Structures are given as C-alpha cells and as structure tokens.
Amino acid sequence: MTRKNTLLSAIQKISDTSVHDELTLLIEKAYPEMIKKAKPTQGNIIMFTDGASKGNPGKSGAGWIIYDHQNLTLNRGRKYLGYKTNNQSEYLALFYGLEDAMRYNPKSLSLFLDSELVVKQIQGKYKVKNADLKPLHTKIINILSHVPFTIQHVPRDQNSEADALANEAISS
Template identity: 35%
Template sequence: MAGRMMTWAIELSQYDLGYGPQHAIKAQAMADFLVEVTGNPTEDTDTWWKLHVDGASNQTFGGAGIILESPAGVIYEQSVKFEFPVSNNQAEYEALLGGLVLAQEVGAKRLEVCSDSQVVTSQVNGSYQARDSLLQKYLERVKELSKQFEEVTIQHVPRERNTRADLLSKLASTKPGISNRSLIQGITKEPAVALH
C-alpha cells in the first residue's frame, strides 16, 4: 500500500497540486436558501400564491395571523400584534392588508386569498356593502393594493381550513410579544387606515 501511494505521489508531483480546507459550506447554505426563496426567474407567471389571513381582537390586545405560500411551497408566516384598540372586523382588514403588503414585497403576481371573515370577504367581493365609514376606508385601501397585482381572488373559508392563521392571530392578540421568545412577532403601532 505504501509503495502504491509513493508511486502516485511521484506521478502527481509534476502537476503542482495543492490541498486546502473547504470554506464554502456556510456560503453554499446561504446560496441554497436564496435560490429556494427567490425561485426561478423564468418560472411560469400563471402560478398562484396562496394567502391565509385572520384577525383577532379582545379587550386588551389585537392581532393578525398571515401565512403566504409560494407556488414552490415556500411558506412565510407572520404574527402581528396591534398596539391600538381594534374591532374584530378592523383586525380582519388589518390582517388582509398586511398579507397583501407581504405578497407585494416578495413579488407575487397572482394571489388567492383565504379568510374566515364572511363580512370582509363579502365586502371585498361586492356582495355586502360597507356601511361603516372606517370599514369603507379599509375596503378602499384593499382595492387600491389589489391593483398592484395581475389578479387577486378572495374567498371565504371555514375556520377549520384557516387554523394556522387563526392560531397566529390569537397568539398575537393574547400574549405580549416579549414573553414568547420562540415566536417571531411583529408589532403595529398605528392602524393602516384612519378616519381623520
């Protein structure tokens, strides 16, 4: 065995080979992550992103749960705590607006939105009329943001099909952000829409 290695060492010495440690493991992990998140730029634009939103409110806190899934299966989750008083419908609209902004930031073009709020989905689809002046402003803002996409559909789903977004919104609306260190949670200090 030693004789064979010595023969190969002599044969290969003429090529001036050098050996060094491999440093690209961490950089390769980051490169793989970026490829997974951004996807293929030549990807078909007819693919739909799926957005699940839910808002929750109680006497002390309000919150939103947002789940955005890319056509490649990459999932973005957000739990947002509101530091202002909100009604339940206002929390649902805040969650929808937050989801639309997230989808716009990641470059989604076609969006299928699922919400368990019948009031919000029906107002956006036009089958219910928004009579409250604050909800009218929210509706205008949603329609304004929806124009940034090629196509947006919104549908009402039962709460059982929206459980993860519901859980994220309840976590944000019931627990202060500093006590739950395992959850990445955003904080919104002002509503997206105001009457004055």
Template identity: 35%
Template sequence: MKLVVHVDGGARGNPGPAAVGVVVSTPEGEVVERRAETIGEATNNVAEYRALLLGLERARALGATEVEVVNDSELVAKQVGGEYRVKHAAMRPLHAAALEALGGFEAWRVRSVPRAQNADADALVNAALDAAT
C-alpha cells in the first residue's frame, strides 16, 4: 500500500522552540492521519529531519509498503536522495536514521516542494508551537 506523507519541521529561532507536523494521505488525497508534536529546542534542519522520521514511523504503523514523502526542505530531500553530502556532524545520525527507516519500505521517494504546497503540515507545526507558548 502506498501512502503520501507531507512533513514539515520548524523552529522559532535557530535554534529555538521547535515542532513537527505530519499529514498522511492516500495517493488520491484522502487524509488518514494528522500529527503534530513539539520537540523542544532544536534548529530548523533538525526539526525537518525529526518530521521526516515521525512521518515514516506513522506511514509504517499505518501499513505502508511504499511511501512518497513531500516536504519543503530542499536540503533534507537532496541529502536523503544522495545529491548533497551531510556536512554537519550533528545531522549525520538523523540522516542515517532516515535512510534506515526508508530502507524498510519496498519503494520510496522524498521530494521538496514550495511551502505553499505543504501548507497543511506547515499549519500543524505552527499550531503546535502556538499551543506550547
């Protein structure tokens, strides 16, 4: 079963209070789950990776064998896709965890889109941060 997973992570300040948002849907667009969590103090890039990891966890729990991840972080999409190296040492464990999680699917794709095309996940991040303050 294929699921589409929109993920977003954000921090207010860099680093600062951070949250992640995940919207899981069918390829036809039917939303099957929404999830948002605060993750404490983090950088924006850490929050983006943590959102990816949560999205993959939720897709696996919902029975996905194939996943298309959509985010608005070109950096994360290109690092996971192998186009960019992970230069920052603190990001390497998150990158490795993402590759390990993706390896559990029969097929996967991670792509970045403009923020406007990831609005639902972005709204979840902001709602979680607003609720935490």
C-alpha cells in the first residue's frame, strides 16, 4: 500500500465528521486524481442513527453507522450538536448520517432508528407540528427523494452502537 493510500485509508476511519471533512478537502485538493467515491458492489446501504440529549433540551450528540449490503461497516460518524432537544438530536443524526451515506452513491437505503416519532414523520404517518423540526424534516425528505428507501423503527437495544456514538459525541 502506498503512503498516499495509507493516508486516505486512515482518514476514512476518522469518525469525527468535522475533522474528516476538513482532511478530505485538503487531500482532494492535493491528490485529485486519487479521490474516488466508494461504491458498494450491490448498491444498498444500511444505516442506523441515533440522537442523544442530556436533558431535554441539553447537551446533544448524533451518531450513525453505515453498512454495505453484506453488513460490512463502511463508516461510523458522530457529531456534537450543542444544546438541542431529544427530537432535534434524532433528526440531526438522521440528517448527518444521510449526508455521509450519500457519498457512497447508494441505489437504495435501509434506515433504522429508535425514534418512533422521526420514523412516523418521515413515513408521513404523523404530521410535523414542531416548528424547529420542520426545516430538518424538509431537508431529509429532499435527500431521500433522490433514492429509494425504507425506514423502520427498532427497539433501543437494537441500536446500541449508534447510541454509543451519539453519547461519545457529547462526552468528547
């Protein structure tokens, strides 16, 4: 493995998206010929997201894990969100996770969240009444309009990895 490839591989493993994004931009400028978008072989992306809020509202974080069609981890991400409600945190986790997942040019998305509210609102089964959530909902629907997707509510214990990342974002 060349030194450049080793560097690119290391950067892909960085889970703090703000650092990841800055480093990726620097590398893209320095080595544009080496930058290629990753494409899972079958095109389906599986993603688990979670938002955490210490208090409601309180210090908050987002976490997400992206898998390919063979359940191999493509990326893990986390982001400190500042002072947010639990529902804002859940929406932001989905938003940032989708931004990350779209880099892989998915043919379809399978989304798993432990927030029944967010799942039902994205499915159109519940109205989005909270004014703070409406812009996030609109942004997410816009992203999802570009790719077939399913979204499913999962019990909290089936979303422990994304939950751990969201809580790490608050602590770091």
